[in-house]
Amino acid sequence: MRSIDPADPEAPIRLAGILHRIPGADGVVLSRLSAAAHRQAVDPVLLWTAGLPSGARIEAVSDTTSIEVELLITRLAYGEEPPRPAMLDLVIDGELVAGEAADGGHILRFPSRTTMDFELEPGDPTTVRFDGLPAGEKHLQVWLPANASVALRDVRVDDGASVVPAAPTGRRWVHYGSSISHCTEADRPTGVWPVIVARRAGVDLQSLAIAGQAHLDQFAARTIRDLDVDLISLKVGINVVNGDTMRERTFVPAVHGFLDTIRDGHPDAPIVLVSPIVCPVVEDHPGPTMNDAAGMCRALEPAPGDLPGALTLRRIRTLLAEVVASRVADGDERLTYLDGLELFGPDDVDLLPDGLHPDPEGYGRMAERFYERAFGSDGPFAGGG
Numbered sequence: 001m002r003s004i005d006p007a008d009p010e011a012p013i014r015l016a017g018i019l020h021r022i023p024g025a026d027g028v029v030l031s032r033l034s035a036a037a038h039r040q041a042v043d044p045v046l047l048w049t050a051g052l053p054s055g056a057r058i059e060a061v062s063d064t065t066s067i068e069v070e071l072l073i074t075r076l077a078y079g080e081e082p083p084r085p086a087m088l089d090l091v092i093d094g095e096l097v098a099g100e101a102a103d104g105g106h107i108l109r110f111p112s113r114t115t116m117d118f119e120l121e122p123g124d125p126t127t128v129r130f131d132g133l134p135a136g137e138k139h140l141q142v143w144l145p146a147n148a149s150v151a152l153r154d155v156r157v158d159d160g161a162s163v164v165p166a167a168p169t170g171r172r173w174v175h176y177g178s179s180i181s182h183c184t185e186a187d188r189p190t191g192v193w194p195v196i197v198a199r200r201a202g203v204d205l206q207s208l209a210i211a212g213q214a215h216l217d218q219f220a221a222r223t224i225r226d227l228d229v230d231l232i233s234l235k236v237g238i239n240v241v242n243g244d245t246m247r248e249r250t251f252v253p254a255v256h257g258f259l260d261t262i263r264d265g266h267p268d269a270p271i272v273l274v275s276p277i278v279c280p281v282v283e284d285h286p287g288p289t290m291n292d293a294a295g296m297c298r299a300l301e302p303a304p305g306d307l308p309g310a311l312t313l314r315r316i317r318t319l320l321a322e323v324v325a326s327r328v329a330d331g332d333e334r335l336t337y338l339d340g341l342e343l344f345g346p347d348d349v350d351l352l353p354d355g356l357h358p359d360p361e362g363y364g365r366m367a368e369r370f371y372e373r374a375f376g377s378d379g380p381f382a383g384g385g
Helices: 035-040 044-050 193-201 218-226 238-243 248-265 313-329 346-351 360-375
Strands: 002-004 014-016 020-024 027-031 057-062 067-078 086-092 095-102 106-110 119-121 126-130 138-143 149-157 163-165 172-177 204-209 231-235 271-274 289-291 297-299 335-338
Touching: 014 204, 020 035, 027 067, 035 218, 057 149, 067 086, 067 138, 095 126, 172 193, 172 218, 193 204, 193 360, 204 218, 218 248, 238 313, 248 271, 248 313, 271 313, 313 335, 335 360, 346 360
Parallel strands: 067 106, 172 204, 172 231, 231 271, 271 335
Antiparallel strands: 002 149, 014 057, 020 027, 027 149, 057 138, 057 163, 067 126, 067 149, 086 095, 086 138, 106 119, 289 297
């Protein structure tokens, strides 16, 4: 088969949704954060999680009848549990036609869900192969796993096959968010709710949803500012409560500053600011949160005197609505507030198995509701293809 080196910037494939490629001994590590953001981020958890390629895919136009992806994955596991499958999905001319799990790879095994200590169980690269593709030229997308980091080693097509990078199709949409948009709990990469929305709307997705990491970092705002995009959505609040990383005094200016930075590069783009979905334990109780031994989200009791300005989800929704209202009153008519409870609210909590993250069915509900409210006929993203 014909080998395509993903480290080659002139390779005839598009690594869509990837902003930084880091060559290494195990292959090209893929990241959804820019090189500039990597230089400014000091948290290794953030950098590793940015390498979980939620919403990212290999794209090409080719007449090949088979395609292989050689990669080394790294997954998490807890206790004696096996790691969850890391799926790759094949989409041809917009139609999902196959899905295959990547085997092997490294495992970061944590003794429990309440500790950050882990042991590395080294593994080997694997090759995922899709056969029986229809003859003739077609638009190929191989969607990469949302729940495993990826070192991409090789992409192979038939000997003699034509292959060129696929050009972006449709409007370009960037979505910023937390684990609830990263969707490691989805059962396949095309089950990630922003991916469901993007495929239905016919838009080109860049996901900056990085589990645990939506803290209104300025490097993320600058990344969005500098991207060539048409549509912008920001889903913020839950990680600020999870980590108790801001109080009301700092949160509101941080939201304004994040929006100001984005507007420097996109003065007229529609922006949808989305507040948190339901999370019962912190609706009216401030964070921080942690997982218990069963993996359930629990709120920690604040220390005495540690409550002034502490944020709950209910308060964050009020503050975000007020931020949008004030900016619209100042003339930003293309900024819209969307209450996260409209996407996933109290009537949906049966689909929150850990009290925080929706299950695959829950992500499907979020996708349907976001599509209706953002891309529907009266939505801020309506129109265009």
